[in-house]
Amino acid sequence: MEPIRLxxxxxxxxxxxxxxxxxxxxxxxxxxxxxxxxxxxVQLLEKGEELPFDxxxxxxxxxxxxxxxxxxxIGSAGPTxxxxxxxxxxxxxxxxxxxVIGKGDRSQQVVQALMDNKAVYFAAIGGAGALIAKSVIQAxxxxxxxxxxxxxxxxxxxxxxxxxxxxxxxxxxxxxxxxEYSKR
Amino acid sequence: xxIKAEQISAAVAQLCIVANRELPEDVCVALKKAAEKEESxxxxxxxxxxxxxxxxxxxxxxxxxxDTGMAVVYxxxxxxxxxxxxxxxxxxxGVAKGYKEGYLRKSVVxxxxxxxxxxxxxxxxxxxRLVPGDKMMITVAPKGFGSENMGGIAMLKPAQxxxxxxxxxxxxxxxxxxxxxxxxxxxxxxxxxxxxxTFLAKKALLREVGAPAANPLDRELEQxxxxxxxxxxxxxxGFGGRVTSFAVHIESYPTHIAGLPVAVNLNCHAARHKExxxxxxxx
Numbered sequence: 001m002e003p004i005r006l007x008x009x010x011x012x013x014x015x016x017x018x019x020x021x022x023x024x025x026x027x028x029x030x031x032x033x034x035x036x037x038x039x040x041x042v043q044l045l046e047k048g049e050e051l052p053f054d055x056x057x058x059x060x061x062x063x064x065x066x067x068x069x070x071x072x073x074i075g076s077a078g079p080t081x082x083x084x085x086x087x088x089x090x091x092x093x094x095x096x097x098x099x100v101i102g103k104g105d106r107s108q109q110v111v112q113a114l115m116d117n118k119a120v121y122f123a124a125i126g127g128a129g130a131l132i133a134k135s136v137i138q139a140x141x142x143x144x145x146x147x148x149x150x151x152x153x154x155x156x157x158x159x160x161x162x163x164x165x166x167x168x169x170x171x172x173x174x175x176x177x178x179x180e181y182s183k184r
Numbered sequence: 185x186x187i188k189a190e191q192i193s194a195a196v197a198q199l200c201i202v203a204n205r206e207l208p209e210d211v212c213v214a215l216k217k218a219a220e221k222e223e224s225x226x227x228x229x230x231x232x233x234x235x236x237x238x239x240x241x242x243x244x245x246x247x248x249x250x251d252t253g254m255a256v257v258y259x260x261x262x263x264x265x266x267x268x269x270x271x272x273x274x275x276x277x278g279v280a281k282g283y284k285e286g287y288l289r290k291s292v293v294x295x296x297x298x299x300x301x302x303x304x305x306x307x308x309x310x311x312x313r314l315v316p317g318d319k320m321m322i323t324v325a326p327k328g329f330g331s332e333n334m335g336g337i338a339m340l341k342p343a344q345x346x347x348x349x350x351x352x353x354x355x356x357x358x359x360x361x362x363x364x365x366x367x368x369x370x371x372x373x374x375x376x377x378x379x380x381x382t383f384l385a386k387k388a389l390l391r392e393v394g395a396p397a398a399n400p401l402d403r404e405l406e407q408x409x410x411x412x413x414x415x416x417x418x419x420x421x422g423f424g425g426r427v428t429s430f431a432v433h434i435e436s437y438p439t440h441i442a443g444l445p446v447a448v449n450l451n452c453h454a455a456r457h458k459e460x461x462x463x464x465x466x467x
Contacts, residue, residue, distance in 0.1 A: 064250060069246070072246075078251075081363045083363065103362060127237070128234060131236055133246060134240065173423060177424020178424050181224060
């Protein structure tokens with residue numbers, strides 16, 4: 001099946017029609033955040049303050065990239081395990097984040113928040129950091145530089161591969177795939 | 185015979201860089217074999233991407249994975265070799281140099297609660313063993329925490345026996361799902377004490393992928409557990425498939441009459457490690 005090309009920012013119609021198991025190529029601006037950055041982003045929301053970027057229609061990528069070697073825009077940049085962000089994700093989806101990219105399964109609360117907000121959870125290829133870095137054409141730290149690799153980066157990506165794992169209906173590709181191949 | 189601390193630092197720095205950029209040949213072979221065996225089309229596609237990723241990392245001198253790990257360093261020190269200077273400081277200086285000069289990610293925080301990044305990926309975790317001879321073998325195994333977080337330990341009752349071990353190891357892999365970046369290598373430490381079982385589980389990951397254990401009891405267990413794991417259907421990246429783990433490696437040790445410790449340490453498909461043997465000079 002041909003991959004689906006997505007261009008950020010995404011509207012509700014874009015994500016509502018995606019289905020678990022579909023392969024996508026992501027294009028445009030995405031924002032990085034992992035454990036410490038999520039904690040700070042949600043603290044800002046709790047205080048009623050603005051986020052360092054407009055979250056509406058955006059994708060957040062769970063990654064802490066390697067430093068860029070000379071001549072490259074970024075170092076290796078594959079996804080980190082998403083479950084650690086579970087406690088923070090619903091709040092970010094509530095303010096308009098349209099999807100998140102990581103790896104590994106999510107909590108029921110996150111699945112519900114994805115359904116409530118017609119958002120999508122994508123998996124990038126875990127451990128393919130060098131390959132994924134080739135999809136990044138621009139990178140810039142826009143918040144929390146003191147966090148080092150955990151700072152929020154604004155990335156411009158071209159045809160970054162990702163798989164829809166949990167769609168806006170709550171269907172989960174990990175469960176579907178495992179069921180199909182389980183011999184127990 | 186003697187060896188200078190600076191020589192150790194330089195070797196460790198180089199090992200950190202190479203281990204993070206060049207996937208060992210046996211792991212490349214395991215990926216290719218898995219791609220031939222995998223029935224799931226998405227699974228095959230993922231394995232092809234990982235093979236391509238390893239190629240890019242090597243040719244473009246990029247880290248295989250952005251999680252360049254906490255550096256686990258094994259030192260087999262010949263008892264007739266004298267280290268001039270502080271061995272642990274020398275290792276950490278090498279780690280700091282390697283992670284800086286190799287553009288590797290600094291992923292270590294100074295305390296698990298306040299979580300301030302140390303900025304140079306130190307300290308390493310060092311496992312020192314004295315061995316006969318006058319040489320020094322250093323192995324650097326950068327360990328990412330996507331897989332490290334998914335390990336487990338159980339102090340089983342002797343009555344649970346062999347089946348208890350099979351069930352526990354399989355349950356750890358099942359619960360880990362997609363998180364540790366399958367296909368994984370499953371390191372199992374069997375016996376000893378609680379902390380020694382976990383040490384053995386990690387050490388088992390250094391073995392050539394799929395090379396069987398020396399002890400026939402361990403060998404049979406490895407095969408049985410591997411079969412059980414690959415029935416789970418988790419598959420490459422957890423998207424469903426036949427190849428959930430490349431191999432199960434068991435390291436065992438005598439234990440107490442009252443105990444059956446079993447530890448599981450998972451390694452992602454990027455099973456990185458690099459070794460060197462250093463020779464000293466005459467005093």
